[in-house]
Amino acid sequence: xxxxxxxxxxxxxxxxxxxxxxxxxxxxxxxxxxxxxxxxxxxxxxxxxxxxxxxxxxxxxxxxxxxxxxxxxxxxxxxxxxxxxxxxxxxxxxxxxxxxxxxxxxxxxxxxxxxxxxxxxxxxxxxxxxxxxxxxxxxxxxxxxxxxxxxxxxxxxxxxxxxxxxxxxxxxxxxxxxxxxxxxxxxxxxxxxxxxxxxxxxxxxxxxxxxxxxxxxxxxxxxxxxxxxxxxxxxxxxxxxxxxxxxxxxxxxxxxxxxxxxxxxxxxxxxxxxxxxxxxxxxxxxxxxx
Numbered sequence: 001x002x003x004x005x006x007x008x009x010x011x012x013x014x015x016x017x018x019x020x021x022x023x024x025x026x027x028x029x030x031x032x033x034x035x036x037x038x039x040x041x042x043x044x045x046x047x048x049x050x051x052x053x054x055x056x057x058x059x060x061x062x063x064x065x066x067x068x069x070x071x072x073x074x075x076x077x078x079x080x081x082x083x084x085x086x087x088x089x090x091x092x093x094x095x096x097x098x099x100x101x102x103x104x105x106x107x108x109x110x111x112x113x114x115x116x117x118x119x120x121x122x123x124x125x126x127x128x129x130x131x132x133x134x135x136x137x138x139x140x141x142x143x144x145x146x147x148x149x150x151x152x153x154x155x156x157x158x159x160x161x162x163x164x165x166x167x168x169x170x171x172x173x174x175x176x177x178x179x180x181x182x183x184x185x186x187x188x189x190x191x192x193x194x195x196x197x198x199x200x201x202x203x204x205x206x207x208x209x210x211x212x213x214x215x216x217x218x219x220x221x222x223x224x225x226x227x228x229x230x231x232x233x234x235x236x237x238x239x240x241x242x243x244x245x246x247x248x249x250x251x252x253x254x255x256x257x258x259x260x261x262x263x264x265x266x267x268x269x270x271x272x273x274x275x276x277x278x279x280x281x282x283x284x285x286x287x288x289x290x
Contacts (some may be wrong), residue, residue: 002041003037003040003041003043004040004043004046006040006046006047006048006049006050007048007049007050008049008050008052009049009050009051009052010052010054010055011051011052011053011055011056012055012056013056013057014053014056014058014059014138014165014167015140017029017051017053017056017165018138018139018140018163018165019140020049020051021051021139021140021162021163021164021165022139022140022163024048024049025048026046026047026048026049027047027048027049027050027051027162028045028047028049028050028051029050029051029053029116029165030050030051030052030053030054031053031054031073031074031110031112031113031116032074032076032108032109032110032113033108033113035109035113035114035117035119036113036117053073053074053165054074056074058072059072059073059074059112059167059168060072060074060075060076060079060110061075062075062079062080062083062085062086064085064089066173067170067172067173068170068171068172068173069085069086069090069093069170069171069173070168070169070170071111071168071169071170071171072112072167072168073110073111073112073113073116073165073166073167073168073169074110074112074113075110075111075112076106076107076108076109076110076111077097077100077101077105077106077107077109077110077111077114078097078103078106078107080093080094080097080111081093081094081097081098081106089173089174089178090171090174090180091179091180091181091285092127092130092131092180092181092182092198092199092200092282093127093131093171093180095180095181095182096123096124096126096127096182096184096198099123099182099184099186099189100114100123100124111124111169112166112167112169115128115135115151115158115166115169116158116160116166117156118152118153118155118156118157118158118222118223119155119156119192120155120156120217120218120220120221120222120223121192121193121194121196121217121218122192122193122217122223123182123184123193123196123198123217125148125151125152125215125217125222125223126182126196126197126198126215126216126217126223127182127198127215128148128151128169128171128215129148129149129152129198129213129215129223129224129225130180130198130199130200130213130214130215130225131148131171131172131180131198131200131213131215132147132148132149132172132200132213133148133169133170133171133172134146134147134148134169134170135147135148135151135166135168135169135170136166136167136168136169136170137159137160137161137164137165137166137167138164138165138167139161139163139164139165140163143167146159149225152222152223152224153222154221154222155221155222157222174200174202175202175211176202176289177202177203177204177286177287177289178200178201178202178285178286178289179200179201179202179203179281179282179283179284179285179286179287179288179289180198180199180200180201180282180285181198181199181277181278181279181280181281181282181285182196182197182198182199182278183196183197183199183274183275183277183278183281184196184197184274185270185274187261192218193217193218194218194261194262194267194270195216195217195218195219195256195267195270195271195274196216196217196218196274197214197215197216197217197250197271197274197275197277197278198213198214198215198216198217198278199212199213199214199275199278199279199281199282200212200213200282201213201233201279201282201283201286202286203238203283203286203287207237207238208235208236208237208238209233209234209235209236209237209238210234210235211234212230212233212234213225213230214226214229214230214233214246214250214275214278216250216253216254216271218256218267219254219255219256219267219268219271220254220255220256221255224253226246226249226250226253226254226275227253228249228250228252228253229246229247229249229250229253229275230246231249232245232246232249233246233279238279238283240276243275243276243279243280244272244276246275246276246279247271247272247273247274247275247276247279248272250271250272250275251268251269251271251272251275252268254267254268254271256268256271
């Protein structure tokens with residue numbers, strides 16, 4: 001299909017882009033385009049002006065600092081997957097980036113674009129929820145930080161205001177004896193998730209789980225934290241029985257729908273199983289850090 005008519009601007013810097021968003025109604029930010037362009041073709045989105053931020057320098061960097069990882073809003077899936085710090089200390093992010101789309105999508109698609117688009121089956125939102133990441137959005141009036149667990153409001157709806165741009169994501173440092181993993185059920189390699197589970201955890205000196213985050217995607221109107229499963233795991237011995245209890249709790253908290261990917265009952269069963277798999281991998285990685 002042919003998208004509706006719109007104006008197109010390519011600002012040279014962030015201030016110029018923010019001024020356009022402030023002054024023009026119906027403006028929409030374009031990053032990699034792999035989320036937005038299909039919506040335009042289907043006429044599910046009809047912006048009056050596209051603000052292409054592809055030429056803005058300084059928004060695509062990835063930097064590791066003492067407190068964690070700072071990821072620019074225009075950092076591509078590929079750059080995240082290939083980053084040395086990610087490979088060494090953030091296996092959850094490496095897992096997720098490796099399974100997004102095909103090489104073309106990973107080369108051009110961005111983390112910020114995916115997160116701002118908030119597809120309920122996207123991978124990155126679950127990862128940021130599990131990691132307890134913070135998301136920076138900026139308007140012409142200044143910056144504000146939003147906890148990832150408060151960012152996703154509904155399907156394709158976030159806490160970003162129309163005059164704001166997602167500029168940076170900060171993932172906390174994993175800490176000692178940390179492990180993370182992403183388990184994804186998909187029809188074909190690179191598809192959106194049928195069920196996606198992100199786990200980030202730490203083991204204490206006694207071998208028990210001292211911190212844990214679990215994010216789920218594709219099994220509710222919006223990605224969410226499996227808080228009931230987290231409560232079961234906190235302070236628990238990381239064994240198979242505990243994993244199964246946590247998986248069942250996450251399944252009970254999910255609300256998938258029946259569609260071409262399978263019946264809701266099947267998806268709930270797969271939530272339980274994928275939580276167990278992700279926990280196994282995360283704990284195994286954490287033990288290797290000990």
